[in-house]
Amino acid sequence: MSRRRLERLLNLTMCLMATSRFLTVSEIGDMVEGYEPGRDGDEHEAFRRMFERDKQYLRDLGIPLETGADSYGDEVGYRIRRDDYALPEIRLTPDEAAALALATRLWSTASLAAPAASALRKLAAGGAATSPGLGPGPRGADPGAPAGAPGPAELFGLDGLEPRVDAAEAAFEPCLAAVRERRAVRFPYRKPGDAEPAERLVEPWGVLSWRGRWYLAGHDRRRGAPRVFRLSRVTGPVRP
Incomplete structure (x- = not known):
């Protein structure tokens, strides 16, 4: 899949999730970046075919694209209900949280270390269970904590364990x-x-x-x- 189509599909999904009413195809063409409805019949037909392909692709992925019409109009529209698409709350057992924290320590490169630590701080701030006996993480933790703040090992009680795979190759x-x-x-x-x-x-x-x-x-x-x-x-x- 091309990056351009991937971005268009993401824009379409976010647009349909951001509304409680049904959006018509014409409204989608005007609102979603990546679509060009065009001014003449041929261009508009090409846009409709592109939308039909994208709509079917989202459904094939399991995204609940709902079809219907609002009470004030009879034109068919589309939306994605947040309740149908939202992911459930992430709940980790203490062992799972400890394994995740240990895995993040594998990365020694600067480009991967910061995102890994930030992700763990967000889990801890949301109350994810840490290693056995420590209970949930601090709910007030700042995901963008400054230097000197507890790292992923300290948050999950794994200080002293250091799995490492160094990546010294320039490639x-x-x-x-x-x-x-x-x-x-x-x-x-x-x-x-x-x-x-x-x-x-x-x-x-x-x-x-x-x-x-x-x-x-x-x-x-x-x-x-x-x-x-x-x-x-x-x-x-x-x-x-």
């Missing part, structure tokens, strides 16, 4: 970003025994650690097959 961050953005990348890669690196063009699936080393798994476009690349053997920049 780690750009490869991880490419996975998140679903973006193909190219990079020079030297296999064992080769005197010179060869360029690889890869659609990345994931970045994983095995026996203390980091790897990129993905589809090698030039070979037309799945491949795994050890990040320490990437000899130059990772480029889109």
